[in-house]
Amino acid sequence: MAVLNVTYAGHSKDVAEIDKSTSDCDVKRLANEIVCSDSLWTGTNIASRPFDNFVVDRFDDKERIYLRPKVPFGA
Numbered sequence: 001m002a003v004l005n006v007t008y009a010g011h012s013k014d015v016a017e018i019d020k021s022t023s024d025c026d027v028k029r030l031a032n033e034i035v036c037s038d039s040l041w042t043g044t045n046i047a048s049r050p051f052d053n054f055v056v057d058r059f060d061d062k063e064r065i066y067l068r069p070k071v072p073f074g075a
């Protein structure tokens with residue numbers, strides 16, 4: 001299992017514990033459901049598919065999965 005951390009609308013939060021082998025598409029789908037129902041993002045204008053252009057980062061040495069916006073720098 002891994003902790004899913006989502007960064008959206010200037011907020012970053014650990015939102016769920018999911019299986020490490022969950023596909024990127026499923027990570028984005030789960031995050032969409034969580035963000036739409038979570039009070040942290042209440043009042044935020046959430047797009048219909050907010051995570052289409054986001055990146056799913058996985059690190060072998062950590063039990064974490066990060067869903068974050070793409071940035072114009074880095075690898």
